Amino acid sequence: MAEITHEPRFRITPRVWAKYPPLVLVCFLFIAAVLFVAIFADFLAPKLYTTQDLLNRLKPPSWLGGPEQYLLGTDELGRDILSRLFFAIRVSVFVAILGTIIGAVIGTFLGFLAAHSRGWIEEGIMMMVDVQASVPFLIIALAVLAFFGNSLTLFIIIMGINGWEAYARLTRGMVLSATTHGYAVAVRSLGARPLRIYGRHILPNIASALIVQFTLNFPSTILLETSLSFLGLGIQPPLTSLGQMLGAGRDHLILAWWISVIPGLTIFFTTLSISIVGDWLRDRLDPTLRGR
Amino acid sequence: MNFRFLCIKLLRALVTVMIVLTFVFIVLRVSGDPVETMLGDEADPEVVEFYRDKYGLDRPIYEQYFLYFKGVFSGDLGFSFKDERDAIEVVAERIPRTLQLGLASFAFSIFLGVPLGILAALNRNTALDRFTMGFAVFGYSIPNFFLGIVLILIFAMWLRMLPSSGSGTWLHLIMPVITLGTAGAGSLARFARSSMLEVLNKSYMRAATAKGVPRSRRIAWHALPNAAIPIVTIIGFRLGDMVAGSVITETVFAWPGVGRLLVTSVSGRDLAIVQTILILVALTMVTANLIVDLIYGWIDPRIRVSSSMDKD
Numbered sequence: 001m002a003e004i005t006h007e008p009r010f011r012i013t014p015r016v017w018a019k020y021p022p023l024v025l026v027c028f029l030f031i032a033a034v035l036f037v038a039i040f041a042d043f044l045a046p047k048l049y050t051t052q053d054l055l056n057r058l059k060p061p062s063w064l065g066g067p068e069q070y071l072l073g074t075d076e077l078g079r080d081i082l083s084r085l086f087f088a089i090r091v092s093v094f095v096a097i098l099g100t101i102i103g104a105v106i107g108t109f110l111g112f113l114a115a116h117s118r119g120w121i122e123e124g125i126m127m128m129v130d131v132q133a134s135v136p137f138l139i140i141a142l143a144v145l146a147f148f149g150n151s152l153t154l155f156i157i158i159m160g161i162n163g164w165e166a167y168a169r170l171t172r173g174m175v176l177s178a179t180t181h182g183y184a185v186a187v188r189s190l191g192a193r194p195l196r197i198y199g200r201h202i203l204p205n206i207a208s209a210l211i212v213q214f215t216l217n218f219p220s221t222i223l224l225e226t227s228l229s230f231l232g233l234g235i236q237p238p239l240t241s242l243g244q245m246l247g248a249g250r251d252h253l254i255l256a257w258w259i260s261v262i263p264g265l266t267i268f269f270t271t272l273s274i275s276i277v278g279d280w281l282r283d284r285l286d287p288t289l290r291g292r
Numbered sequence: 293m294n295f296r297f298l299c300i301k302l303l304r305a306l307v308t309v310m311i312v313l314t315f316v317f318i319v320l321r322v323s324g325d326p327v328e329t330m331l332g333d334e335a336d337p338e339v340v341e342f343y344r345d346k347y348g349l350d351r352p353i354y355e356q357y358f359l360y361f362k363g364v365f366s367g368d369l370g371f372s373f374k375d376e377r378d379a380i381e382v383v384a385e386r387i388p389r390t391l392q393l394g395l396a397s398f399a400f401s402i403f404l405g406v407p408l409g410i411l412a413a414l415n416r417n418t419a420l421d422r423f424t425m426g427f428a429v430f431g432y433s434i435p436n437f438f439l440g441i442v443l444i445l446i447f448a449m450w451l452r453m454l455p456s457s458g459s460g461t462w463l464h465l466i467m468p469v470i471t472l473g474t475a476g477a478g479s480l481a482r483f484a485r486s487s488m489l490e491v492l493n494k495s496y497m498r499a500a501t502a503k504g505v506p507r508s509r510r511i512a513w514h515a516l517p518n519a520a521i522p523i524v525t526i527i528g529f530r531l532g533d534m535v536a537g538s539v540i541t542e543t544v545f546a547w548p549g550v551g552r553l554l555v556t557s558v559s560g561r562d563l564a565i566v567q568t569i570l571i572l573v574a575l576t577m578v579t580a581n582l583i584v585d586l587i588y589g590w591i592d593p594r595i596r597v598s599s600s601m602d603k604d
Binding site for chain 2: 139
């Protein structure tokens with residue numbers, strides 16, 4: 001008997017780091033540092049990110065024999081990489097957060113709408129979800145940028161449209177099952193309006209899953225922004241972003257690899273940290289989502 | 293094959309393409325005079341007049357919509373004012389290169405990722421398992437443009453082993469394939485592992501053990517076919533990432549394919565090309581999804597009966 005009850009239960013998606021919370025802690029610290037830099041870039045940056053020093057162009061980081069005042073070296077116009085990195089982090093994080101919020105709001109709203117209205121509206125919304133899920137969003141984003149030209153507002157809206165379908169699908173599914181639950185039925189019998197049922201009762205119940213989706217969507221938004229900026233079609237100079245720095249540094253790889261590698265590493269560690277924390281959160285907050 | 297299942301899938305595929313076409317139609321009209329946007333500012337007034345007449349811009353919007361679809365279905369996707377040729381021609385000659393890179397990367401990620409994931413599942417909690425999971429996380433966290441640049445730095449600039457850009461020999465293919473395929477290999481490894489673990493824990497596996505079936509046969513005949521079902525779907529999902537990834541990879545390595553053409557056309561605002569590529573991508577994705585659905589229905593008969601709405 002004992003053997004049957006103690007049958008080893010494999011988790012559907014075991015992860016190496018599930019056993020190593022210290023790793024999650026390190027990731028948390030890294031994310032906190034990135035956010036701190038994004039908020040206080042003005043105070044932390046030793047120079048303005050546009051200040052040029054033409055006598056000190058393409059200098060290596062100070063710990064690799066470069067001039068002492070440039071901790072991470074300089075780029076092709078002698079601008080301080082450290083300061084540029086701080087401002088690039090600010091722009092990338094700002095765009096990604098704003099984009100993710102827009103996507104979450106649109107997606108959640110449409111998910112509620114689909115679950116509430118059923119019929120043709122639901123079919124229509126789910127159709128759009130399918131379309132967006134089936135055509136890679138980078139291509140759609142590139143097409144929109146080509147048609148409309150580039151502006152920061154449009155760029156942020158594009159970031160927002162990325163990933164809305166995941167929220168819509170998730171919300172619709174959860175709302176549909178929640179409306180049959182006892183608490184929703186009870187509130188409805190008491191005569192509550194749909195808006196109240198959805199906003200006050202169902203939304204708080206499905207919020208944790210949506211938050212997890214938020215952390216899972218965030219790295220992909222950062223990657224979309226950095227990819228587009230890397231291609232030279234996202235954030236435009238004089239503004240800078242992590243992807244834009246990386247892309248601009250590509251022309252100087254032979255002479256000054258640090259211009260590209262430093263923002264590249266920053267992007268890599270940021271998305272890595274958020275994915276790890278997001279996966280960990282998913283396991284903590286919502287065990288029912290495991291394996292999705 | 294169930295006829296109804298096929299019809300529903302086909303219909304959905306068709307609707308997806310129609311929505312993408314409608315999207316292009318609307319966006320082109322919302323963003324300004326489509327002919328002027330398409331041809332650029334320096335276009336000859338006569339040419340502008342010709343296209344305006346051709347697209348029927350002075351007619352009601354539903355007629356324009358109809359004309360647009362008629363044009364697209366007869367293969368008229370506009371004129372590239374950069375190349376001074378039909379857009380479809382310009383795009384078509386880039387396709388073989390993209391296919392070459394894409395198929396090689398696809399094969400790379402499948403033949404690296406799936407066996408790794410299965411081996412990891414069979415050797416759970418060993419060093420191999422940890423390595424695989426580490427590789428998987430690394431693989432899909434590293435942005436492909438950064439991976440490409442690191443590869444160029446190491447293998448082209450420091451070791452001088454591989455050419456950093458262009459195409460021609462198979463040596464040119466190595467770095468782009470690794471760049472494009474690593475993310476897929478990572479996620480496939482992770483997925484193959486979890487899918488295999490799930491299957492290994494099923495009661496029919498225990499029944500096979502009890503029956504005295506040897507381990508190798510258990511794995512090959514009982515576990516693998518069942519684990520393959522979800523893996524096939526995820527391979528289908530990967531295609532979208534591959535298409536997006538090839539845009540970046542082709543740009544990093546100056547690979548003369550469709551992806552790079554898209555980037556140069558977007559910055560040059562050569563809209564006929566952009567619209568052609570968008571439609572091409574939509575068609576490819578829809579066809580690929582259809583094929584995956586069919587394979588899926590074929591290897592797992594339970595799927596065939598499910599309708600469109602209960603997929604959640």
